[in-house]
């Protein structure tokens with residue numbers, strides 16, 4: 001059982017107590033709304049009910065959630081929700097929590113799609129990229145793939161909840177997939193196996209994060225396989241690490257891609273690179 005601090009039995013008291021433990025105010029508000037069974041959009045309710053007493057069930061759900069957060073679990077796993085490109089996605093420990101930076105890749109893909117395009121999202125995880133594209137462009141034929149059956153279960157649930165028609169398949173990158181696609185987008189694992197940042201990501205699935213000694217194994221595999229599955233002039237767009245843009249652009253050029261270029265994330269760092277297929 002979690003020890004309850006004196007004064008934490010009201011909305012304001014619970015938030016104050018969380019702050020003394022070092023929990024960020026927004027995180028604490030999200031955890032409390034979760035404990036109260038309210039949606040993340042109800043922050044105004046918290047302000048209006050500052051002095052309300054928490055019932056025992058809400059207090060105990062908040063205590064448990066706060067404990068998980070203090071152990072480093074991502075907020076999204078605790079609440080079960082992550083917003084991505086305006087969509088409310090269900091997430092849990094079977095998938096990587098979608099990052100806002102990945103919206104750069106979605107923006108780029110949306111800017112390239114011809115009418116009724118065939119689009120492939122490789123390593124779909126929660127379905128974030130595929131669902132965002134399909135939501136914005138209902139005319140596209142969207143295919144999403146992952147190696148992990150657990151991840152696909154989460155992605156399929158999200159597609160059903162959002163009423164978005166996406167074809168899912170289980171498999172390793174492009175193996176056994178027939179194209180041709182207009183755009184292939186992917187946010188694959190790209191962290192080097194010995195990168196110290198991995199130690200801080202203990203709650204997310206390792207197979208969604210790590211990719212060989214230099215972090216480039218999966219990017220290399222996708223770049224090697226993608227050309228054959230793209231229409232001539234079709235685009236391959238890849239998210240990668242903050243220091244990988246030049247290596248990824250070199251691999252793209254050497255593999256027959258043209259107009260190779262990078263896009264910057266919200267922090268101004270080149271975190272996506274891509275090019276169009278110049279072969280036939």
Ligand SMILES: C[S@@+](CC[C@H](N)C(=O)[O-])C[C@H]1O[C@@H](n2cnc3c(N)ncnc32)[C@H](O)[C@@H]1O
Pocket residue numbers: 095096097098099102122123124125126127128129145146147148151171172173187188189190207208209218
């Ligand atoms: C970095 S996560 C990205 C998840 C999601 N696209 C996103 O942006 O939030 C990488 C995903 O690639 C999947 N993956 C890893 N190896 C794979 C492979 N060989 N073939 C297909 N998917 C793979 C993982 O299961 C994981 O879901």
